[in-house]
Amino acid sequence: MNNDPLSLRTLFLLDPSVTFLNHGSFGATPIPVFEKYQEWQRMLEKEPVEFLGRKASEYLAEARQAIAPELGCDPDDFTFVINATTGMNVVIHSLPLTAQDEVLTTNHEYGAIDKTWQFYARQKGFTIVRARFSLPVSSPDLWIEELWSQVTPRTRVISISHITSPTALVFPVEKVIERARNAGILTLIDGAHSPGQIPVNLRKLGADFYTGNFHKWVCAPKGAGFLYVRPEYHSLIQPLIVSWGYDNPNSQRSPFLDHTEWWGTRDISAFLTVPEAYQFLRTHHWDKVRERCHQQLKETCNAFRERLGVIPLSADQDTWNAQMISLQIPRLSPRSIPEVSRRLWEDFRIEVPLVEWEDSVLIRISFQGYNTPEDYKKLEHALGEILVAPIT
Template structure:
C-alpha cells in the first residue's frame, strides 16, 4: 500500500524556528522547540527581571501570573479559577498524589502506557504511605469501547483511590478515550488524574468537558511555550484539598495561588507562553494541527515500509489529530530503557536524526513526531538509511 499523501508545507513556518539545520529534528514530542518569537519574548522578560529584580518580583507579578493563567486555561477549555500553572506534568502528578490522601489500604491504578517518571512518582508515594501501585495492561489496537471496558474492569471500588490515565501516551502515541474513562470511574466515586502532557497545542481539547478530577498538560511541548510551563486543572470538590509541594507566602490564599507562587522561581516561561499560542494562531491553529497529523502518518508509513512492515503492523493512534506515530523495531532491539536510549543516541550520531526510541511491552518502538518545521524528505532520508543501520547494530 502506498504512503499517505504528503502535506503541503505551511509557508514560512520553517523559518520561525532556530533548530540546527545539520540535524533532522524528528522528536518534537520530547522537549518541544521554541519559535524565535517566543525565545525573544522570554529574553525580554529576563532582561526586565535583571533590570530591577525587586520591581519584577514585588510589583504586580501575581496579577501577571493570574492573567497568563486565564489566557492559557481559556485556550484549553479549563476553568481559570480552578487551574494552576506548574513547571511540568511530573510536578503536577506528585502534587496530586500528595493531596489525595493515600492510606495503607488504598491503591493507585495506572495503565501500562503510563510515562516512566509518572510511574516512579506513584510507586514512590505508595511506598511512603503503604498504598499499592497496580497496572492494567491495555494492548495497542483496541477500540475505544474496548479500552474503556478494560480499564473499568480493573477498577476496585473501595480500594482504588486514584486512577491515573494518559490522554495521549508518550511511549506508544495511543490516544485514550479519557472522557468515557472518567465517567466510568465516577460511577464508583474513584478520582481520575489525566496525564495530558502531549495534548495542549497538538489536539483540540475542552478540559472541563472531560470531567476528570485532575487534568494536567504541558504547554512546552506542542503549545510552543518555554520549557517549564504546564497547566493543572482541578475539579471544584478537590480545590480546597490541594497540598502544595512547597509552602510559600501565598499558602493561606489556597489553590491556585498557593501552588503558583514559590518565591524566586523563574516566572518568565509562564509569562512568555501566550506568545507561543499567538504564533501558532498566526499560522492557523487548525492548519498546524492538520499538517502535523498528516505528516506524522506519512512518516510512520514511509519508515515502516522501509523496515518491511505491513500497514497492519503499524499501530494507529486511536483517534484523529495525533502528531506522533510509532514504528515497531525489529525483535530484540531496544527492549529495555538503557538499550532504547543507546539506540537513540546511535541514530542521532550516525544518521543526524533526532528520534525517540522507547521500550514498551518487550518491544522497541521508534517514535516519530511531526511539526511545522519538518519536511517529508527528512523522514524519507531516515527510511532510506535506517534499515542498514539497524542491521549493522544488531550484529
C-alpha cells in the same frame, strides 16, 4: 501567513544540520515567542522587586485569564507549574490515600510518574494496579473494558495519560472520566503532550485533576506547564513547596492558588509567555498545520510498515494518534538501543528516540509544523541502512 514546513522552519531556532523528529521530548520554541520570553526576562531584571515583589501575582493572573479559553476552564481553576512532572507530584502528594486503597494506572505511563506513584505507595501503603491492553489497540470500547476489568471496590484513583509517552497513543480519557465519576473514583490525567496537539476542554472533559505542558506542543519556552483542579478539590491541594501562600487566613483566593503560585524566588517569564505561544499557533493557522502533520504521520506509518517491517501499536491512526507515533521494530532487541541511537545520531544526525517498552523496541516519531516529507525519507533511509546488518 505562510505555514508550509520550510517557512515555519525559519521561525524556529533549531539547528539546520539536524533532522529533528523529536518535538515530543522537550518541544521547540519559535523565535517570536522566544523574543517575548526574553522581553519578560529583561523586564524582570530591570526592576526585580517591582516585578517579583509587587507585580508577579497580577501578571500571572492576566496570563491565566488569557490562557483559560484555550483550556476551556475558569482562570482560577488552574495554576502554573514548571512541568507536568510537578503537576502530577502536587496531586499525588495531596491525595489522602491509605493502605486500603488502590490506584489504577496503565503500563503505558511515563517512567518518572510511575516512580512518583511508587514513592508515595511505599510511604502510604496503597497498591498500584497496572492495566494492560490488547495490541494493536483498535476499538476504544474494548480498551475501556480492559481498563475497567482492573477496577475493584478498593480503586480510589485512576491515573492515566491523555497521550502516552512511550507508545504515543491518544487514550479515550473522556469516557473513562465519566465512568469513574459515576463510580466515585477520582481521575488524574497526565496531559503532558496534549495542549497544542489535541483539543483540551477541561470543563467538557470533567477530570478531577489534569496537568499538562505548554512547553511541548504549544511551543512555549521550557518550564511552562499547568495544573487544573476541579473547584470542589481546591482545598485538598497541599503545597509541594511550603512558602508564603500557606496558612493565609486573610487571602481572597482559594488555597489551591495560594499553595501553588509562590514557591520562593523563581523566573516566571516562561509562564507569562504562554499567551504569546498560543498567539503564534493562531497566527500560523495551526489547525491546518496539525492536519498536515497527521496526514504525514499516516503516510510515514504506511511507508515504514511496507519497507521496514515495523509494527504500529494502533489499528487506526485517526483514532489513536495525533502528531506522534510509536512503531515497534521487531528485528531489534532492547540491548541494541544504545548502538542504533548512536548510529542515527552520529552517522545521520537524526534526533529521534528509541524506547524500550515491554521487552520490545519502539521508535517514537514526532510530526511538527517545521518537518518536511524529506525528513521522514531520511529516517526511512537511515533505518534501512542500519537494519540491513544484524545488530546484537
